[in-house]
Amino acid sequence: MSLADSVLAGDLLALARxxxxxxxxxxxxxxxxxxxxxxxxxxxLIGVTGATGTGKSSLVNQLTLKFRKPDxxxxxxxxxxxxxxxxxxxxxxxxxxxxxxxxxxxxxxxFIRSMASRGSLGxxxxxxxxxxxxxxxxGFDLILIETVGAGQSEVDIARVAHTTLVVEAPGLGDxxxxxxxxxxxxxxxxxxxxxxHPGVEKTEHALKTMLSMAHPVDKVFLQHGQAATRAGxxxxxxxxxxxIRRTIATDxxxxxxxxxxxxxHARHLHQTGDWLRRERARLEVELxxxxxxxxxxxxxxxxxxEVYTExxxxxxxxxxxxxxxxxxxxxxxx
Amino acid sequence: MSLADSVLAGDLLALARxxxxxxxxxxxxxxxxxxxxxxxxxxxLIGVTGATGTGKSSLVNQLTLKFRKPDxxxxxxxxxxxxxxxxxxxxxxxxxxxxxxxxxxxxxxxFIRSMASRGSLGxxxxxxxxxxxxxxxxGFDLILIETVGAGQSEVDIARVAHTTLVVEAPGLGDxxxxxxxxxxxxxxxxxxxxxxHPGVEKTEHALKTMLSMAHPVDKVFLQHGQAATRAGxxxxxxxxxxxIRRTIATDxxxxxxxxxxxxxHARHLHQTGDWLRRERARLEVELxxxxxxxxxxxxxxxxxxEVYTExxxxxxxxxxxxxxxxxxxxxxxx
Numbered sequence: 001m002s003l004a005d006s007v008l009a010g011d012l013l014a015l016a017r018x019x020x021x022x023x024x025x026x027x028x029x030x031x032x033x034x035x036x037x038x039x040x041x042x043x044x045l046i047g048v049t050g051a052t053g054t055g056k057s058s059l060v061n062q063l064t065l066k067f068r069k070p071d072x073x074x075x076x077x078x079x080x081x082x083x084x085x086x087x088x089x090x091x092x093x094x095x096x097x098x099x100x101x102x103x104x105x106x107x108x109x110x111f112i113r114s115m116a117s118r119g120s121l122g123x124x125x126x127x128x129x130x131x132x133x134x135x136x137x138x139g140f141d142l143i144l145i146e147t148v149g150a151g152q153s154e155v156d157i158a159r160v161a162h163t164t165l166v167v168e169a170p171g172l173g174d175x176x177x178x179x180x181x182x183x184x185x186x187x188x189x190x191x192x193x194x195x196x197h198p199g200v201e202k203t204e205h206a207l208k209t210m211l212s213m214a215h216p217v218d219k220v221f222l223q224h225g226q227a228a229t230r231a232g233x234x235x236x237x238x239x240x241x242x243x244i245r246r247t248i249a250t251d252x253x254x255x256x257x258x259x260x261x262x263x264x265h266a267r268h269l270h271q272t273g274d275w276l277r278r279e280r281a282r283l284e285v286e287l288x289x290x291x292x293x294x295x296x297x298x299x300x301x302x303x304x305x306e307v308y309t310e311x312x313x314x315x316x317x318x319x320x321x322x323x324x325x326x327x328x329x330x331x332x333x334x
Numbered sequence: 335m336s337l338a339d340s341v342l343a344g345d346l347l348a349l350a351r352x353x354x355x356x357x358x359x360x361x362x363x364x365x366x367x368x369x370x371x372x373x374x375x376x377x378x379l380i381g382v383t384g385a386t387g388t389g390k391s392s393l394v395n396q397l398t399l400k401f402r403k404p405d406x407x408x409x410x411x412x413x414x415x416x417x418x419x420x421x422x423x424x425x426x427x428x429x430x431x432x433x434x435x436x437x438x439x440x441x442x443x444x445f446i447r448s449m450a451s452r453g454s455l456g457x458x459x460x461x462x463x464x465x466x467x468x469x470x471x472x473g474f475d476l477i478l479i480e481t482v483g484a485g486q487s488e489v490d491i492a493r494v495a496h497t498t499l500v501v502e503a504p505g506l507g508d509x510x511x512x513x514x515x516x517x518x519x520x521x522x523x524x525x526x527x528x529x530x531h532p533g534v535e536k537t538e539h540a541l542k543t544m545l546s547m548a549h550p551v552d553k554v555f556l557q558h559g560q561a562a563t564r565a566g567x568x569x570x571x572x573x574x575x576x577x578i579r580r581t582i583a584t585d586x587x588x589x590x591x592x593x594x595x596x597x598x599h600a601r602h603l604h605q606t607g608d609w610l611r612r613e614r615a616r617l618e619v620e621l622x623x624x625x626x627x628x629x630x631x632x633x634x635x636x637x638x639x640e641v642y643t644e645x646x647x648x649x650x651x652x653x654x655x656x657x658x659x660x661x662x663x664x665x666x667x668x
Contacts, residue, residue: 030657038652283650294664295626295630323367
């Protein structure tokens, strides 16, 4: 029985082993990913991003608890991938795992995996995508991809998600600074966590102002349909204006409402065909990355180290430009 | 006379035109970069990074003024490349250019160029490197590469520099948050700007603590040679422990001292051979990027859109895995 088969059969130990293989990009993981691929594509991928201090991790915990014990309907299986791209040299993305364990321990319907950065950012986004695929094939209904920080790296990692939550909190210093335009652009749902803290109105107001700039065509919604926007979009609406939800992750206030918004976004994606479009775009990027990697490794296999070193020598001596170097290398060997 | 020739002859209008071509990655810019390549490689490339609110831009201004009007020696020509990777949709990285102009206007020995992000981060790092090369060939002695923010993107962009300054300031909220480990790793010189603000001791202490973790082998320096470290390394020392410098950019306090540390780092790099090693590493990355781009565009030229679309269709239907798709595409066409 292959590792992939064991994972498909529900073996959690095999799942953990495969995730390690995936994190190390081992050849075994490549084979397993190919085997799992036909079984993936069903999970709802949810990105959760936002600056440190917003209470993101607690919110992810609370969301998970709510998905496991919903007010109505069946419990769903939840995987959490917690990614920390900002600490290349600490060597461990702990992200409050221990705190989590207390609430979620012993629940076989929840699987948590942390991942620290190891050098290349592209590599991290790729490893995250691969992990998500493993969880997806293993039958998890919801996969929460949590990233620390709020930079370009998080945008890249979140790109894999169907639904992206951007978490803010009152009192994080300068508003303009905390709410980055680039981050807002990728938000499907905005969450103002720590809604019991002072300044929540101000934070929500700042978000609304930035939303109206980011979605100028939807201004009419924000001006005339504030109530409708606040309550979320009507099912079947063509345009999704990111709703803003207030939560208090420490006691679970607003989390049921947030779950409803997440489910509504999934329905919206299916109804408009966006689900399939995002899936396609994602697979296209994956294909392009793999093509690029394969071409490069084939190229390096036919160019000897001696030739390569000689070319770099001449570059350093400025006797050859990079353009001329590539021309020479490719025409000699291809 | 080609655009490159005009730039080499000192024509600033041609320089501005070429920088625009480079920012647009036009075919003309490729040719010009090849022509300029033999003339580059002399400038001292200085990265300046740090979070918003640290007064980075004012510091870059003051540094430039000091390079132009040194206490001793000849004035040096300075180019500033200001990069803002965090605002993909504002479409303009103004970065206080207008404020700068007041101090530096009319000085032909200073050239300032801002660049906003346009989508891909890799593209931005590449465009920055190309701009730097143009300034280098055009005879600028110092090229200051200023990046907004303090994420992975800044690390990638700063990688082009010989000397990287990481700017901090007191009172930017949580210390652990403001001083990111990943950023510290790339720092050659640490600057505590706004040194007249309260909390400067605390910020400097936090930096020292993190330095001693990031440079464990150099602990002996920090423990026994605090004074020596604070004063900068002795010329010819093999290990460079990043010195910490206090500045007040608004009135220029400490800037002469910072210039001295920058020049000392350049000497250190030359004496240890690190200058050449960094140059080589940089050119190698440039070569690899160009090879990768060329391979990909050649590949896309031989695979028809129909075939590519069909492969993506099958991926979406999960009838083909990405691994199998690449295999099929490459074996059919290569």
